[in-house]
Amino acid sequence: MTDAPRRTPLDALHRSLGASMTDFAGWDMPLRYGSERDEHTAVRTRAGLFDLSHMGEITVTGPQAGELLDHALVGNLSALAVGRARYTMICEPGGGILDDLIVYRLAGERYMVVANASNAQVVLDALTERAAGFDAAVADDRENYALIAVQGPESPGILGSLTDADLDGLKYYAGLPGTVARVPALIARTGYTGEDGFELFTAPDDAEPLWRALTAAGKDAGLVPCGLSCRDTLRLEAGMPLYGHELSTALTPFDAGLGRVVKFDKTTNGGRFVGR
Template structure:
């Protein structure tokens, strides 16, 4: 194989054509997590998320949110997509396919990256793990599974690499919060969890392979809550036993199962973007504060020629609101004269901070920290101030 990919011929589908085809397909059948019966037994309430029936809460959103900040929460993330990229040119392929440089990360490291369309917009934001010299795991958002896999598979043309969607065979369980390491230590002490290296040596955005009850598990120190925590990848058939073990070891420490509602307020406080809200095909990375993720030092990658936003394009900011009324997605952001200068993408009454917070795209002239703005909350203008992200950072 050559070092550079072969370009598709005019008869082959272009990247954007493939994305359009994926978007036009019929909605998939309802999917259930391999832990669905466990959640039903625990009294979970469910919601549809990207075609999956997933727990939205077990008890209360607030209780689960505070548990993660103070102890730990147990999350089922089995709806996420896991895509294996394997082969002698896997690193070079990912450098071409993604906005970041993945070939240079060490074995056992993880890196946040972006999958861009040729027009420079964001197809998905991803976490990439390097498991071995020529073995990578790409984790995509559930709602973008088909689009991400289609784009990667098309971009693999000309590289000595295989791209396989392993999502249906993989479960993902996250434990997030200050007690999470202690819970895993309990399982290690009881000889149920056996990482290949000491857990104490696993730093943030790194991963270890190992076993749980003698079956393979990938243990990553990553997460989406703003807290220390771990994400564990395991075969779907072994997921219920792992969930039960984590729940039993965590119960004396105040660990509770947590649903998507608390995960959303946790990630919002941590200033983490959510695809479909802060990120999308009409968003360029620099607008979302993700310019650092894009390696413009690379000569070629998909989307490079169109990655820069237009002059005057709106940028993502944090807003702290007065009172108790939360701003929601699509609410207008106003300047002092009442003119619309932006739009809210995510908002909630922050359980940790005790006041409403929001993320919004605003005109550059209204983006400086300290700028006084307003949010139109159902006809009432609520005073808001531009603040630095994240809203919350663990001490």
Template sequence: MHTALYGVHKGLNALFTDFAGWEMPVRYSSELAEHRAVRQAAGLFDLSHMGEIELTGPQAGDALDHAMVGTLSAVKPGRARYTMICAEDGGVLDDLVVYRLADEKFLVVANAGNAALVAAELKSRAEKFDVTVEDRSADTALIAVQGPNSAAIVGSVSDVDVSGLKYYASMQAHVRGHDVLLARTGYTGEDGFELYVPAGEAVDVWHVLAAAGEPHGLLPAGLACRDTLRLEAGMPLYGNELTSALTPFEAGLGRVVKFEKPEFVGKAALEGRREPSQVLVGLRGEGRRAPRHGYKVLDGAREIGEVTSGALSPTLGHPIALAYVATELSEPGTSLSVDIRGRIEPVEVVATPFYKRT
């Protein structure tokens, strides 16, 4: 599948990769240059492979409270919340951002590989509520501007004062005549904005942002640097740190589960899985050899976990990784090792995020 911006990426000589069935730009120039642009200036991302599901009606909030682990009915219009949708056994089906656009209108943003599943689950779980569930993914493009210069760039082409937009908040805006939902959200650890745009207008909006960003050092950025950016920020990736076999508690995200609300899908199972035998931790390595997805984590000769994501951090200059390890060995400062292609390399358990902007 191709996003509405595929032709733009081709014109920029992007290198493509398959991601959840979408042909997406993995890099344009070099992932290191794109990574550094986001940390130091700004990057422009096409995220149109993500899914957008709209819920409208007097019981939209109640339907989401039943379907998800968080209390979405408590979110105020104009704000957003990170949450998860779980199976009956407590396994994570997807992690999501939910925007409340009005009293009776919500937008659920799902990961690309799970968008169809989330839409189907929401429709099924909302059947007993007075709400309409519509999958808007095919009609919606998503463009992100991320980095310390993002506010200057987006502010220069929109009709709103972006300085007043709080983190995890959204508003309707015009970008050079185009209606967009403008959100101060992101997946890079930097300040940034995500623009939800009608798919047919995505090319124009992309070019407007690219031109506005040129004097601010903005570069188009692909999935490769997006992955190292989110890893440095300690943010989970579905399929790596989150799967249907794992609960929010194992991922260290139990705070998103709100047991105080009435019955919701997966509540009973999650009650019994609050104290997992393995948890997600950060690992810091030495030298230049980075742990990668699937590598085994060792305590001496004993295998006690597995790396879910890893890279040589472009910002920090040393190897970093996220890994599931036995709970009793999860304290920061614990010395472990990783089998990197037959070579045992020392690592230390550290707190995440690895990188936090000042």
């Protein structure tokens, strides 16, 4: 007997919008709301709204949080400035890719690692194991976050109408705490579409009011809800890899053409890291 798929805090809303649902990595997720072609075009020309609450948030804290991540991942995360994010990978000791990740440095001793839904437990287990000997703690924060993305050329105007945060000063791969429609959120200028856009990390109970506020603010700008189907075509068009397709344990970052994310000049841990 298999477990029933998990549902995001926005599940009932998706169904009320007539979304076609699918089991993705053990989650019931919206595949499309109508035509994936129309959703794809909306993101490229106007804006699209995505529920990404299936992603896996893992918090790493402590005096040696940066050193732990330098050891556990292929990137140089101790050098990451507070408020910035970095694309990186976690590898097996032999170099095979376990997952690709986005890491946000939220404070001097606090990082958030965002893993793909299908690999979140694998990443959590690997980080927990690799934390041995470091003055740092690894915590599973998946139940504490919902994640909504607004992507497309109209997204800055839509989000800007709902927040006092300095979006003009928010660089690509940066994030800052703020409020959106009076909802507390981490506002990150990141995405998986090849367009300008934002990812909003918020409490699960705040997901629906945030989604509804964004929908209302984006109505005149042509914002539409978007499912995983167009997210896949958007990332393919933008040349962004997906784990299980272009990335796997059979490939190293160099095999995948992403050797640039591997940093051999780390100054922590004597330059050693898992997978080197």
